[in-house]
Amino acid sequence: xxxxxxxxxxxxxxxxxxxxxxxxxxxxxxxxxxxxxxxxxxxxxxxxxxxxxxxxxxxxxxxxxxxxxxxxxxxxxxx
Amino acid sequence: xxxxxxxxxxxxxxxxxxxxxxxxxxxxxxxxxxxxxxxxxxxxxxxxxxxxxxxxxxxxxxxxxxxxxxxxxxxxxxxxxxxxxxxxxxxxxxxxxxxxxxxxxxxxxxxxxxxxxxxxxxxxxxxxxxxxxxxxxxxxxxxxxxxxxxxxxxxxxxxxxxxxxxxxxxxxxxxxxxxxxxxxxxxxxxxxxxxxxxxxxxxxxxxxxxxxxxxxxxxxxxxxxxxxxxxxxxxxxxxxxxxxxxxxxx
Numbered sequence: 001x002x003x004x005x006x007x008x009x010x011x012x013x014x015x016x017x018x019x020x021x022x023x024x025x026x027x028x029x030x031x032x033x034x035x036x037x038x039x040x041x042x043x044x045x046x047x048x049x050x051x052x053x054x055x056x057x058x059x060x061x062x063x064x065x066x067x068x069x070x071x072x073x074x075x076x077x078x079x
Numbered sequence: 080x081x082x083x084x085x086x087x088x089x090x091x092x093x094x095x096x097x098x099x100x101x102x103x104x105x106x107x108x109x110x111x112x113x114x115x116x117x118x119x120x121x122x123x124x125x126x127x128x129x130x131x132x133x134x135x136x137x138x139x140x141x142x143x144x145x146x147x148x149x150x151x152x153x154x155x156x157x158x159x160x161x162x163x164x165x166x167x168x169x170x171x172x173x174x175x176x177x178x179x180x181x182x183x184x185x186x187x188x189x190x191x192x193x194x195x196x197x198x199x200x201x202x203x204x205x206x207x208x209x210x211x212x213x214x215x216x217x218x219x220x221x222x223x224x225x226x227x228x229x230x231x232x233x234x235x236x237x238x239x240x241x242x243x244x245x246x247x248x249x250x251x252x253x254x255x256x257x258x259x260x261x262x263x264x265x266x267x268x269x270x271x272x273x274x275x276x277x278x279x280x281x282x283x284x285x286x287x288x289x290x291x292x293x294x295x296x297x298x299x300x301x302x303x304x305x306x307x308x309x310x311x312x313x314x315x316x317x318x319x320x321x322x323x324x325x326x327x328x329x
Contacts, residue, residue: 050218051135051218054210054218054219054223054226054227055222058223058226058227058229058230061230061233062316065233065316065319066315066316066319069320069323070319073323
């Protein structure tokens with residue numbers, strides 16, 4: 001039972017990581033990155049590491065935000 | 080070097096790397112099989128020695144506390160690097176505090192986002208303080224609680240005007256808080272030296288395991304690290320937001 005949950009979580013992480021890499025547009029990659037971060041936090045929780053899961057949740061929140069801000073600044077510069 | 084030669088070189092290097100990878104992966108212990116002695120030893124002695132019910136916290140701040148002090152300085156240097164790279168340069172100027180920032184800063188935030196955000200700010204602060212204060216008893220600790228605490232100003236930026244977010248986060252206060260938080264770790268360690276024992280050794284009374292005031296200096300270190308990390312992350316976000324919304328070319 002535990003092994004099944006762990007396998008599903010790992011498979012989901014791999015799927016979302018593939019999704020991030022396959023997208024070429026950075027704005028879409030940011031959305032995929034948010035999903036990937038959440039699934040990674042769930043994987044850490046399933047593997048019995050709640051400290052790491054807590055950190056991962058907040059970092060997966062802050063990092064796409066920074067990417068989006070950089071993107072908007074770069075687009076404005078180019079205009 | 081033409082394409083064929085490059086392809087041949089890659090084939091050789093790729094094949095050898097693949098062989099090494101498979102050999103290494105085949106030699107790994109089984110998934111979930113813990114072979115090392117330290118985990119078992121820690122499980123036996125930790126509660127008696129430190130009265131902290133979270134073994135992870137006691138490893139991070141006591142048994143391997145010196146490494147954690149170095150890691151906190153990594154965060155400090157990262158914040159400093161971001162502030163230096165995103166500073167106002169000679170050919171840029173900062174828009175005044177009464178500037179018209181346009182639709183991007185004021186935002187067409189929907190009312191649903193606003194209500195959800197306002198409802199979430201209080202619980203975020205409370206949860207962050209709880210995780211920091213109970214770092215030695217339950218999963219979490221200074222770093223994780225500081226991160227959760229830093230999400231509260233972020234929600235404030237999401238639901239409100241950027242200018243009010245800016246007024247609420249004076250940079251000098253954040254700088255002071257971050258320095259006090261991260262330097263406090265070293266100061267608590269030095270108290271151990273002053274008291275005649277090792278650096279970062281325990282000087283406060285160990286209480287009843289599981290209560291908030293237990294595990295000696297661990298809650299104090301957690302509080303200081305939580306403050307430092309929260310202030311540092313808010314500073315990083317603040318620098319990014321300043322650079323995007325307020326700084327313009329001359």
